[in-house]
Amino acid sequence: NAGVTQTPKFRVLKTGQSMTLLCAQDMNHEYMYWYRQDPGMGLRLIHYSVGEGTTAKGEVPDGYNVSRLKKQNFLLGLESAAPSQTSVYFCASRRLRDRVWDGYTFGSGTRLTVV
């Protein structure tokens, strides 16, 4: 059982380039989330999805797009990378079990540097 898998683990982009981060979970979780982690700021929600084909904005959505075409995958896209998007990105998923929400299951993160 792999849990939540993020690819790639590391990436360096030039300003203006685009890329897609992939999050895949094999736990049949309904809800999925993308966060960014920056020093002194904790984790901030970028976008989330409550089911296949649905997405919603979080706290810091500007400059990012997402898609959830399949239940197990949640993609985060950077259309035109900026140095301010240098960060560590975490994907998480969550499920309702016995009418109680579990905690998040996190991926191991993607460290992105934009130069």
Add this chain to the structure above:
Amino acid sequence: AQSVTQLGSHVSVSEGALVLLRCNYSSSVPPYLFWYVQYPNQGLQLLLKYTTGATLVKGINGFEAEFKKSETSFHLTKPSAHMSDAAEYFCAVSETRRTGNQFYFGTGTSLTVIP
């Protein structure tokens, strides 16, 4: 609006001493509360959670936390610190009645254990 405040971005304790990491939250509805630990260059791992029921919850690695509604607090404790406890700790709140059920994280507390 919901928010999480972690008092002290850096905490140092001697090996064998009590660990106390503070977390206060604000929430308009009964919250779910969580503590996560992050070791260097890794993802976040669930330490413990409060959903309903007993207000003192026990987690992994000897940690526990007590939900105090009157104080809107969820402080994390461990009776005796071990060198392996050195890590970043995040408190999070989730309001289950909100669409998306997303977590809101504190800014984290870095724990240093002194030999």
